[in-house]
Amino acid sequence: MPQRKFPSMAILPFLSLTFLLCSCGSRQPQAETSAVSATEVNEPFASFSEDLQSSVKSLEFRPGQSMVVPVTLRNTGSTTWASAGKYPVTISYKWFDRGKQLPIEGERTLFPRAVKPGESVDVPVKVTAPQSGTDLVVKICLVQEGVAWFLSAGAKPLEIPVTLR
Numbered sequence: 001m002p003q004r005k006f007p008s009m010a011i012l013p014f015l016s017l018t019f020l021l022c023s024c025g026s027r028q029p030q031a032e033t034s035a036v037s038a039t040e041v042n043e044p045f046a047s048f049s050e051d052l053q054s055s056v057k058s059l060e061f062r063p064g065q066s067m068v069v070p071v072t073l074r075n076t077g078s079t080t081w082a083s084a085g086k087y088p089v090t091i092s093y094k095w096f097d098r099g100k101q102l103p104i105e106g107e108r109t110l111f112p113r114a115v116k117p118g119e120s121v122d123v124p125v126k127v128t129a130p131q132s133g134t135d136l137v138v139k140i141c142l143v144q145e146g147v148a149w150f151l152s153a154g155a156k157p158l159e160i161p162v163t164l165r
Contacts, residue, residue: 039114040085041144048150049077050142052091052158059138059162061129069127071140071158074120083110087147091125093140094151097133104130108143129164136162 051074061067073091075081081089093106109125125140141157142150151157 039080039082041080041082041088042086044087044147045077045079045144047077048142048144048148048153048155050074050150050155050157051076052140052142054140054158054160056160059127059160061162061164063129063131063164066126066128068124069140069160071123071125072120073115073123073142075115075117078117080114080116081111081142082114087144089142089144091123091140092143092149093125093127093138094149094157095130095133096137096139097130098135102130102133106138108145129162133162133164136164138162 053072053074054070056069059067059069071091083090088110090108090110092108095102095104095106107126107128109123111121111123113121115121127138127140130136138160139151139157140160141155144150
């Protein structure tokens with residue numbers, strides 16, 4: 001009959017702790033790994049829908065000044081938004097002067113977490129003013145990187161009038 005080998009006494013406390021954790025319902029590492037893929041966007045969206053709100057109704061900037069605008073965004077589409085993956089979704093802005101889009105592309109702000117359809121999340125959006133302009137509006141919206149700006153695909157952006165001083 002083969003002789004059984006038992007672990008050395010040094011690892012018995014480790015094995016006991018492992019048994020205790022497993023028997024108490026701790027999550028296995030595989031559960032963490034599978035959750036990561038749910039927070040990535042790896043396909044272009046077929047439709048673009050957003051609802052953006054802010055307590056800020058107008059802004060006053062000095063040329064080139066940066067400011068944080070609090071934005072609550074609600075996912076009104078059918079696909080989860082996440083700021084990771086091949087085609088991540090971020091929040092950004094475009095500047096308009098007298099209704100004409102300026103050739104300035106806004107900084108990107110990442111989401112604090114994935115946003116499922118119907119969910120809302122608060123995002124502090126950093127906005128930097130242009131160097132000049134007279135009748136300015138900043139349009140804050142989402143962008144699926146490498147695919148489309150939501151406002152260019154028909155979604156309604158958050159529009160805030162801006163005064164440069």
